[in-house]
Amino acid sequence: MSDQHQPHVLELRNLHKRFGGAHIINGADLQLRQGERLALIGPNGAGKSTLFNLISGGAAASSGEILLRGLQIGGMSPFQISRLGLARSFQITNIFPRLSVADNLRAAVLSAHGDRYVFWRRLSSLRLVNLRTQELLEQCGLQASSGMLAGDLSYADQRALEIGITIAGDAGLILLDEPTAGMSRDEAAAAADLIRRVSVGKTLLMIEHDMDVVFGLVDRIAVLVDGRIIACDTPAAIRNNRVVQAAYLGSMGAEQP
Numbered sequence: 667m668s669d670q671h672q673p674h675v676l677e678l679r680n681l682h683k684r685f686g687g688a689h690i691i692n693g694a695d696l697q698l699r700q701g702e703r704l705a706l707i708g709p710n711g712a713g714k715s716t717l718f719n720l721i722s723g724g725a726a727a728s729s730g731e732i733l734l735r736g737l738q739i740g741g742m743s744p745f746q747i748s749r750l751g752l753a754r755s756f757q758i759t760n761i762f763p764r765l766s767v768a769d770n771l772r773a774a775v776l777s778a779h780g781d782r783y784v785f786w787r788r789l790s791s792l793r794l795v796n797l798r799t800q801e802l803l804e805q806c807g808l809q810a811s812s813g814m815l816a817g818d819l820s821y822a823d824q825r826a827l828e829i830g831i832t833i834a835g836d837a838g839l840i841l842l843d844e845p846t847a848g849m850s851r852d853e854a855a856a857a858a859d860l861i862r863r864v865s866v867g868k869t870l871l872m873i874e875h876d877m878d879v880v881f882g883l884v885d886r887i888a889v890l891v892d893g894r895i896i897a898c899d900t901p902a903a904i905r906n907n908r909v910v911q912a913a914y915l916g917s918m919g920a921e922q923p
């Protein structure tokens with residue numbers, strides 16, 4: 667089957683979410699192709715994190731459809747969705763501060779693959795978990811800090827660790843919620859490099875406010891305003907889109923590249 671005929675990795679169809687009387691997601695449509703990196707941008711309160719919660723099973727949509735590789739996942743639990751190959755990180759750093767960096771990653775590997783390892787001989791299972799942990803430490807540039815308490819890492823390294831935790835299960839679809847928030851320009855550039863490396867061969871959907879990161883990293887940008895995707899196109903096309911400029915980018919002044 668050619669790529670053209672494969673189902674999209676992720677598809678949102680006319681998605682709605684209401685909280686009481688507030689209509690937060692308002693008919694969102696989106697399609698992600700295998701292997702692409704897509705940034706979700708939009709003003710504060712546009713509904714970006716809410717959309718992530720709907721996709722990853724943290725909240726149920728009021729109506730509409732969410733398909734993961736053609737399979738309806740609306741209404742499934744976060745655990746079921748993660749078992750189907752979707753991993754997400756959160757806006758707030760989500761690590762175990764009193765565990766070492768390596769143990770944070772080891773726990774993530776076990777949590778993602780525990781059922782697989784349990785059937786194998788104990789020693790070989792342990793070896794595989796350790797190998798995967800080492801691989802993640804290297805990928806995230808954290809080998810030198812592997813024995814440190816995660817809570818003692820710099821903020822940027824904590825975010826790198828969190829990316830390691832997110833990818834530990836080798837999910838095919840990765841959702842990152844503001845992975846460079848609160849970082850300096852240099853730290854954000856390093857985080858973008860890390861994200862680029864770890865997302866090779868995967869499909870990436872990320873919420874990001876830093877336009878340098880967005881324009882340098884992704885294949886397409888989806889713009890969410892008032893719970894609706896008002897445009898989804900290449901970075902160059904989005905930059906020149908007058909509707910987007912008026913609704914969002916225009917208000918960002920110097921942050922535009």
Ligand SMILES: Nc1ncnc2c1ncn2[C@@H]1O[C@H](COP(=O)(O)OP(=O)(O)OP(=O)(O)O)[C@@H](O)[C@H]1O
Nearest residue numbers: 685688690708709710711712713714715716717757
């Ligand atoms: N559980 C909830 N109950 C009621 N309202 C909610 C709930 N979760 C989110 N909202 C509201 O939905 C709107 C969108 O919030 P959301 O966090 O999704 O926006 P966002 O685009 O991610 O914003 P930001 O860029 O500031 O993180 C906000 O007005 C928020 O107050």
